[in-house]
Amino acid sequence: MTIQRGFLLVGSKNLNYYSKTPGLYLVWPFNKCNHHGMNRGRPRQFDEKKALLAAMEVFWSKGFEGASCDELLAAMGIKCGSMYLAFGDKQALYDRAFDLYCETEFLRGMEILDGPGTPLENIRTLVQCWGEHMTQPDSKGCFVSNTVIEFSKQPDGVAQLARQVLKRMQDVLENKLKQAADAGELRDGANPAALAAFLVNTANGLNVMARARADKKSIQGVIDSTLLILA
Amino acid sequence: MTIQRGFLLVGSKNLNYYSKTPGLYLVWPFNKCNHHGMNRGRPRQFDEKKALLAAMEVFWSKGFEGASCDELLAAMGIKCGSMYLAFGDKQALYDRAFDLYCETEFLRGMEILDGPGTPLENIRTLVQCWGEHMTQPDSKGCFVSNTVIEFSKQPDGVAQLARQVLKRMQDVLENKLKQAADAGELRDGANPAALAAFLVNTANGLNVMARARADKKSIQGVIDSTLLILA
DNA sequence: CATTTTTTGTACTCCTGGTTAAAAAACTTC
DNA sequence: GAAGTTTTTTAACCAGGAGTACAAAAAATG
Numbered sequence: 001m002t003i004q005r006g007f008l009l010v011g012s013k014n015l016n017y018y019s020k021t022p023g024l025y026l027v028w029p030f031n032k033c034n035h036h037g038m039n040r041g042r043p044r045q046f047d048e049k050k051a052l053l054a055a056m057e058v059f060w061s062k063g064f065e066g067a068s069c070d071e072l073l074a075a076m077g078i079k080c081g082s083m084y085l086a087f088g089d090k091q092a093l094y095d096r097a098f099d100l101y102c103e104t105e106f107l108r109g110m111e112i113l114d115g116p117g118t119p120l121e122n123i124r125t126l127v128q129c130w131g132e133h134m135t136q137p138d139s140k141g142c143f144v145s146n147t148v149i150e151f152s153k154q155p156d157g158v159a160q161l162a163r164q165v166l167k168r169m170q171d172v173l174e175n176k177l178k179q180a181a182d183a184g185e186l187r188d189g190a191n192p193a194a195l196a197a198f199l200v201n202t203a204n205g206l207n208v209m210a211r212a213r214a215d216k217k218s219i220q221g222v223i224d225s226t227l228l229i230l231a
Numbered sequence: 232m233t234i235q236r237g238f239l240l241v242g243s244k245n246l247n248y249y250s251k252t253p254g255l256y257l258v259w260p261f262n263k264c265n266h267h268g269m270n271r272g273r274p275r276q277f278d279e280k281k282a283l284l285a286a287m288e289v290f291w292s293k294g295f296e297g298a299s300c301d302e303l304l305a306a307m308g309i310k311c312g313s314m315y316l317a318f319g320d321k322q323a324l325y326d327r328a329f330d331l332y333c334e335t336e337f338l339r340g341m342e343i344l345d346g347p348g349t350p351l352e353n354i355r356t357l358v359q360c361w362g363e364h365m366t367q368p369d370s371k372g373c374f375v376s377n378t379v380i381e382f383s384k385q386p387d388g389v390a391q392l393a394r395q396v397l398k399r400m401q402d403v404l405e406n407k408l409k410q411a412a413d414a415g416e417l418r419d420g421a422n423p424a425a426l427a428a429f430l431v432n433t434a435n436g437l438n439v440m441a442r443a444r445a446d447k448k449s450i451q452g453v454i455d456s457t458l459l460i461l462a
Numbered sequence: 463c464a465t466t467t468t469t470t471g472t473a474c475t476c477c478t479g480g481t482t483a484a485a486a487a488a489c490t491t492c
Numbered sequence: 493g494a495a496g497t498t499t500t501t502t503a504a505c506c507a508g509g510a511g512t513a514c515a516a517a518a519a520a521t522g
Contacts, residue, residue, distance in 0.1 A: 041498020042488040062384070065296045069480060079501060080481075090480065145439055149380060152442035153293070163443045170449065194452030197445070201453040205436030208376055211383035212394045214428070218401065221425030222432040229460050272468020273518040300510060310471055311511075321510070
């Protein structure tokens with residue numbers, strides 16, 4: 001039986017391929033890498049990673065609603081057909097961009113906590129790093145924080161993920177603060193759980209300050225005051 | 232010359248009145264209050280204050296882009312014709328709603344600073360008040376903070392206003408902190424300017440925490456830690 | 463009562479933004 | 493080279509959302 005165009009081939013990778021004769025078709029994902037290490041069909045003409053990175057920048061600075069598809073596609077350097085085929089839809093693209101941010105910008109920042117210094121030293125370094133980040137003139141703030149705000153009404157999806165990331169960050173900080181306390185670096189009676197929540201709060205606040213284009217002196221004031229509590 | 236319907240009467244208050252005969256019309260704003268203290272024309276059938284309050288609630292919880300006209304009109308209980316006549320357009324309505332928020336919710340909160348206690352006591356009360364506000368289950372956070380974020384890319388208009396309100400709040404706090412310092416309520420070397428920025432930052436952070444539906448314990452931790460610095 | 467001024471309600475327009483359709487292009491496999 | 497599979501391109505499509513037109517209604521004026 002020869003396959004002809006006209007009817008949807010259920011199971012074909014992108015569900016956009018057709019046969020002329022009606023019937024139930026069993027379609028295999030042919031397009032896995034062959035013995036030459038090449039895919040079948042027309043090869044991708046854009047770099048998915050690069051495109052995603054560009055999309056991330058746009059979403060990061062403009063938010064989900066604020067970023068139009070046109071704008072995204074222009075930044076990604078591809079046409080809508082390619083985007084929809086590669087990523088699904090706008091929300092899926094946002095989700096991917098959010099993941100990318102978490103993997104790169106966000107969690108990489110948290111690695112400072114495992115630096116060479118003592119627990120408290122590392123925490124203080126992280127806080128100072130936030131300050132430097134937010135005082136950069138083209139700072140887009142924090143993508144996670146922005147996501148929490150824009151999707152705050154939604155119970156799951158990327159909204160839930162963003163809340164979990166903040167919670168995770170809080171947990172990591174609490175852990176580190178406990179280590180600091182055990183090492184006698186915190187004053188007596190200091191509460192690691194409360195301090196962790198406080199630090200996450202400071203980070204979220206800095207995001208707003210950055211977007212409000214607060215002057216450097218104010219942001220430095222925030223950092224200095226925060227560090228005072230970690231003395 | 233009798234005026235007839237059909238052609239726009241340039242100068243008529245709402246530019247929606249017509250004459251049948253073409254020509255240049257000189258139209259006077261007749262409809263100022265007359266000797267009966269009444270306007271001419273059909274009287275408003277809705278309470279502008281009430282409608283604005285309803286719009287404020289919607290904008291506050293959903294943001295500018297997030298609030299559709301349908302939704303706003305439903306909440307306001309009027310039809311679009313009335314809304315556009317009374318307020319101008321969606322942005323103007325938002326601006327009015329923002330003003331209303333500042334006058335009521337926001338600046339009223341700042342009045343706590345002029346309460347009966349000492350300067351420092353009043354500041355501490357304000358911080359605690361933030362905590363109570365944000366832990367309420369239906370808390371919509373802070374409209375000013377939300378506005379700063381959503382309009383962060385825009386140089387003027389309500390965006391600028393919102394940034395100024397934050398700055399104003401910071402100035403007021405700095406002033407109060409100086410009073411506290413003069414009264415010997417702050418530790419030696421405390422920096423009122425830095426502390427003021429820090430407190431505004433905490434407030435902005437709490438807004439995010441509220442929208443992230445952080446647990447009460449975390450928010451209390453933020454408040455407690457913040458108050459520590461004001462001891 | 464006729465006229466003027468205003469608000470109201472309904473229908474409509476216009477536009478933008480997300481998404482899909484369909485065919486052409488580019489490649490592999492047979 | 494023909495057939496098969498995928499990406500690219502271009503042109504629509506469609507829904508919803510902001511805003512407008514206009515006639516009808518409701519009041520004051522004189």
